[in-house]
Amino acid sequence: MEAQNYVWEGAIPLQIHLHESEVTTFPPPPPALILAPRIGYLPLLIALIKPYFSSALPPGVDTLWFDYKGLPLKWYTPTGVLFDLLCAEPERPWNLSVHFRGYPANKLIPCEGEDAVKWSFINSLKEAAYIINGNCKNIMNMSQSDQVELWRSVMNGNVEAYQRVSSKLKLGTVEDEYSVKPQQGTCETDTTGQVKTGRIPIRLYVCRVSEDFDDVEDVPKIDSWGKISFINRPVEIHKEEGKYFTLHDAIKALLPEFFSEKTLIESPSQEGEDKNNIPSEDASDSKAEEVVNVCNDVEASSTSNAEIKIVRIQGIEPKLEIPFSWVVNNLMNPDYFLHICLYVKVANLNTA
Amino acid sequence: MDVSSWDGSLSSSDFSLAARTFAEKWKRLNHTFPPWSWVACTKQPWVASHEVEGYLSLENICLFSLTEEDHDEGSREGEEETGCSKEEEPIDTATLVQSIGREVHFYDFHIVFSASYRVPVLYFRAYCSGGQPLALDEIEKDLPACSSKVLLASKWTFITLEEHPYLNRPWYKLHPCGTSEWVKLLFLGDSALAKYGVARRQYLVSWFSVVGQVVGLRIPFQMLNDSN
Secondary structure, eight states: OHHHHHHHHOEEEEEEEEOGGGOOSSSOOOOEEEEEETTSOGGGGHHHHHHHHGGGSOSSOOOOEEEETTEEOOTTSOHHHHHHHHOSSOOSSEEEEEESSOOOTTTSOOOOHHHHHHHHHHHHHHHHHHHHHSSOHHHHTOOHHHHHHHHHHHHHTOHHHHHHHHGGGTOOOOOOGGGOOGGGOSSTTTTOOSOOOOEEOEEEEEEEESSOOSSGGGOOOOOOGGGEEEEOOOEEOOOBTTBOOBHHHHHHHHOGGGSOTHHHHSOOOOTTTTTTOOOSGGGGGGHHHHHHHHHHHHHTOSSOOEEEEEEEBTTBOOOTTSBHHHHHHHHOOTTSOEEEEEEEEESOGGGO | OBGGGOOSOOOHHHHHHHHHHHHHHHHHHOTTSOOOEEEEEOSOTTSOOSSOEEEEEEEEEEOOOOOTTTOOOGGGTTOOOOOOOSSOOTTOOSOOOOOTTOOOEEEEEEEEEETTTTEEEEEEEEEETTOOBOOHHHHHHHSOHHHHHHHHHTTTTSEEEEEOTTTOSEEEEEOOTTHHHHHHHHHHTOGGGOBHHHHHHHHHHHHHHHHHHHTTOOOOHHHHHOOO
16 A cells, blocks of 8 residues: 555645734744645644744634635545645645634634544544445444544644554455456455445535636635535446456546536547556546547537536645545545535536 | 335435435424524535535524423523524514523524435534524533433544534534434334335424434424324
């Protein structure tokens, strides 16, 4: 599971500025440079951030929140997903503002510290367990010590500890259909052994932009959560004889409106050729080609005036024909959800 | 299909069907409250969608204190569970008693389908007459005593503030993770409902007869008996 290690080690370099409204010193405190784990959550950084700014803060009680160019950031969304979603062109370091006062409680769910983040994670895991197994008994019955260890492994980015505890939850999602090779049968099958529903927990974020763009640099910035549709709907893996279920198939299942009927018959099949060559990090090379694929599908459709421009998962833009089981097993977050970010170009918002 | 092999869950289209049945019965048999309305909406307003999504909504409900067996404090005697809407209900038999020394709280309830759990989920928010949202510790005082107890014991797994799936704002959510199990039990115990088709149509009525009580909303007995 080499790719899973990359995901766990993945981090976003943040440059955090104390929001000007909360600066009480002159000169204002310099920004804090912090590496934020992709799979982590922003409020968990408080211990690192606070020392930089505590002397500059006005008196009062701390309620931590962040914004990016004025957009308040949802703390219960993993940091890597926020970055993939809000920076079409990756900005490094990522310039965020931190606030310790004036929590926008009418827009953003209040965060009561680490406990709130932990329970948001556990509830998400429970939801994933329900999707996979049809019940969440394994999560409900988790021992206190396992629960603590699991959460600590996520907090500390310790993938070995995570695998040790999570394997007890019997949430092995899908078989790796493409890699059933005897010489590799080391540890990948240790979570199987239960009847699965074949449903995959997905959190899909669809950013819509009204202008066309050829380069990610030209993507207009997302200034409101209203421009992002959040779709929380499982994908059912359908197996067909002699074919594997691809990422393309999964996206089509989630957003059938974006694909024409035609593509049901002619699927982008190059199976066999790529079997030994499932790329992860270098996948973006073929991005342009893939986007064209999707766009062609959309052009063939008369009911849709939208086209998918970018498909991004854990910071990469994977080829759409790679097996979905690989994507799920390697790129999911520790809560067993696969978070997929899409950029969609909408031709004319008014006629929609 | 026999109800015994059913897992207690619903599909999205079953949900809209059951929602209509529920709203229709509520309107016909429950005159204490304004009717529920179906809010049609979609996640992708910019593409033509074949699927009709939506949720049920009951808004501007003022919940006074609940019935005496839930709260036996003297100061609240005489108050009745009641609802009031902006329109006057011509056949409203409930007594509207202004609670003394307590502010009136308004509640909005939404019933939303969860694609993960494949069951209905109750979302709600509460505010004072001035419009300021109520915090959970204030809401807790409006809830039946048994709900307040569960709330204390399971802070993070009973009612929590979450993003409303369609409105993207913080709403309180009643956690749905055990719903399909208890709904199945509810239906197994009732021979009149032991047909899958009936079960699907009656789903929301039966479900709400349990879930409504958590927030102090009871449904008239006739709604459960009514087989139409």
